[in-house]
Amino acid sequence: MPSQVLCKCASCRKHTVILDNVPQAGCLVSFTTRRSHEKRAVSTPPRPVSPSPRQKPTSSRPPNQQEVSSHPMDIIFPSSTVIKMICILVVWLHIWAGISRSVVNTILKAFQLIISMTLQLIEAALCSSGISIRFPDLAIPQDIWTAYARHFLEPEIICTVCCPTCFSLYPQPAPIKCQWKESPRSRSCNTDLWKSKNTSKGPKMVPRRLYSTQSFDTWLQFFLSWKVIVDSLAGAFHQRGNRPAAFGGDMCDVQDSPAWQDLTGIFSTPITI
Ligand SMILES: [Zn+2]
Ligand SMILES: [Zn+2]
Structure with missing residues (x-):
């Protein structure tokens, strides 16, 4: 009904209407009726509302608005789709555009702040008009690998340690020294499988020879997850x-x-x- 407008005068606020699936305090009346209600409100100052014992004495809001805001309406919001779009964007930035992990993690945190702040501002703006709504919390991953693992299938990598002397293979965790024996009574190979490597966080033990292979089963799942394939x-x-x-x-x-x-x-x- 386009000819009707929402009147929020003192008497109309006692009623509730549903506009765009959101309950609001007020009445749908014609434009001229609202003008007359507004004039009446100016000529007769509102009577002071005596607080009922159940109401908080500090509250200065009209009782109707208090009632609406104490039960905020939960808004159905495609938060998982929004999170997925952000994850795809940051994964693309990291893998294709070559943005470093620390920078994309900062972008993720910035997205979290911007979107949470925007939703809070919408809630506050609508609340000031007497519409009390609540958006679901958006939990955006804080790390690029969490974002990647959550929305992309990743092939499993199998790390195998290899002896540099006899080429025996050891699945992780590998022993310190190679235990291969040519025969049950001969001495073991005893070659060191690990060496110390200086890193930015101090020395670290790493395998002297390490082969990384993809698990065929998870690779096939990854391969067949592409629609084009x-x-x-x-x-x-x-x-x-x-x-x-x-x-x-x-x-x-x-x-x-x-x-x-x-x-x-x-x-x-x-x-x-
Ligand atoms: Zn009115
Ligand atoms: Zn060996």
């Missing part, structure tokens, strides 16, 4: 049926091979888990 696999899988290759005919790629063609009968989808 899954779409390409599906495209290649369905394309195969359209090009039946004759045995002994020209093969341009692996999809033309008869062995690949035979897979059609085994699998009905490109990804079988």
